[in-house]
Amino acid sequence: MSAPFPFGFPLATAIYLAVYIVTLVVHVLFMNYVLAGSSYVLLTSMTRRPSESTTVWRKLLVDWLSFATGLAITAGVAPLLFVQILYQKQFYSSNLLLSHRWMSILPVLLVCFYLLYLLKTNWLAARGALWRIGVCGVIFVGFSFIAWSWTENHLLSLDQAEWASFYGQGKMLYRNGLLPSRLAMWFIGAFATLACMLMWQVKWTPGLSGEVTGAAWRQLGSIAMAGIVLAGVACAIFLATIPAATRSHVLGWTGGPYLAIAMLGAVLQLAGWWKLVRERRPSTSSQAMITAGCVATIGGMAVIREVVRLAASDLPAIEAHHREALNSGGLLLFLFFFAANAAVIIWCGVQVRRAVTGGLSHEPNSQ
């Protein structure tokens, strides 16, 4: 681990790491939307007289959170696949050690998913505020539980020395000092991603930009900027508390350039949001700054996440496994179908958008 990620690794390892990071970033985008979106919806459901700004974002989120959850799950399949190639033993061992929590994710996800559809129904709208708060609360708690479980599971996978005693004592919880800062970093950072995605949703949803006032943009920008700053603080605490040997990889040649990219991305986002708030609407330049910054920050932090994990891994053993895996065929066919199906997906989106905007009013189906 002496060259920028992933170039310091053998070819097979570098390929799987690269594919994993790319697919993970896509998953994180949708995951952040869902995590921060469900938090926002819960908070605003508790407001007695929501402002116009709050209403517009809440309406949009309630409308799209179910699909975003579907996309987050779909996009999560690919990194879930590649993580099993990259870190098979660590991943499986921690899942088995935290078995009860890992398996609880499924019913929790199912309940949250259906409640998101319920949130869109007239049936729930006709009920009192307590019902809506209750439903939003269950969704929020459910997604937070999944985030917490995943973080704890990830940290346990890095702590191989702990596995045998953890198992022998039949522990249910893995206590690790890194957990609060790591969870906070991803959770709070999710709000900046949410804001960025909402900005694009407004642009792409026909007829919606007129409904978003300057105050609403200011609210969104404030949320994003607060998210970036607080996530940065959590990140600093996290980096200060990881073992010194791991930190040297993060700050050294392997992770250093990516940490710089992530920080640059954060600065770019802050500048973009500041510009947007001052202008009270998005411009091409603010949109570009925010978007590029968001992708850079998530991409950079995704790499840092892996550098931390690789520093705790038995590299010769996992590299041998990657070499063996790369011998199996199908990579070229995957690349072909990836490109082909991505093109068809884009075609679907373009065709539907053209049809919806071409003379027909925007009237989404309500459930």
Add this chain to the structure above:
Amino acid sequence: MSSFPYYPVNDLGPLMKGMVIGGLGIFHVFVAQMAIGGGMLMCYLQWLHQKGKCANARRFVDDYFRVLVLVSFVAGAVTGVGMWFTTIQISPRTIGVMIREFHWIWAIEWTFFSLEVVSGYLFYRYGKQLSDRLRLRLLVLYSTAAWFSLFWINGILAWQLTPGSWLETHSVWGGFFNPSFWPSLFFRTVCALAEASLAACVLINAVHGFTRDEQAELIGVCARPLGAMVLMPLLGLWYFSTIPADSRGWMTGGSVAMTMFLALSVAMSTFIGAYAVFAMLRQRLYVNGATATLLLTLAFLASAGGEFVREGVRKPFTIREYLYSNSLTPDDVAEMRRVGCTTNDPYPLRLTQPLPNPQLEMGAHAFRVQCSVCHTLQGANAVVELTATWSLDQKRLNIAQLQRTKPFMPPFAGTAEELEALAQYVTWIHAGRPSEWAESRQPEVIRQIQQWLDVAGTGAGTVASRPAGSPAH
């Protein structure tokens, strides 16, 4: 040192691990197949609408799709991921090998699944605002993507039972296009069509706003894909002919559970097919909600029986001829006969109370490593119950020659001392778990066990795996 990857093993109490993954798997397969068939059925309905051959087809497509999204997109997608989660819990090594060999195939399947989700959701959300032409295109894309998801996953599942030339070449395509690939694919496609048709019949009765005549017309149209069930006997026989001889033997009487489940599955499918052809298609009977629900339930049970048999006849393997049900390869068995199955396991026993002596601890440990993936101690498929009438010597002999005691069991993978410890552990439980229990380490007993182990060898007990000229005992 053995290369066997030890993982922490969880005890599910009286619940057999196979029941957990089997239950989830059956539900997921049924829902996923319903989505595939549903896509094809909706293409057909949309096409009928565009040709002016079914007045209510378009409206029903919108209603059906909404249900399909709620059932398939949500429950199907979550249980699909859940299959990975659960397989990791039950047999991490099995899923590890499958991922290692077929991860690019799985990644290809993911691209189709993504297309299925996006095209499906766009139709769900904007379908009513789209032209008929674009609606049909989206539906065709949706159903094509869904069917290709089946195509790719089917290859991996079929490979587990009939790995084909992969065993020699380890070629991913040799394994993917294995002997049972095509019959399994076509059989599942017919199942998907049948399940979707029956689900549509349930829904037609449940949707408000259609008159009785409109419902009857829609049921007549939606029942048409059930006609494909006439191909099931031929496809079933084709599939049957491609699977290993001993697996066929268990289905046809060698294992009464397999035979019964197969017979029930065939009987229910025959009933549904006969009802569809003679009542719904030829006489155009009206099918009310209760009948449609009953038929759909029978289809679920038929599907469950079929999946149970497909999983069951792989025994004693989880990947035929490569990986035994307890996640050991034949090489691991040979290695563990020398060094032991408990020696290198880094995970200690999780005991609620101390055992009377170290030998029993070794026995409990051997049970965890080798038996617990398929057996409980005192629950479903319990070792204690299965061996309740065996004497101590019988236990020693039967476990030492396990693959011959029962051909769907893998060979014992451990030293003679570990086998004796396991026999003692089970006997101790039979005796009511007394607080005092003497160790049994007589050299002549260990020598006898070793002799039995050597005679049985480390191969499987299946007919195909038995070396030529080997005594059948």
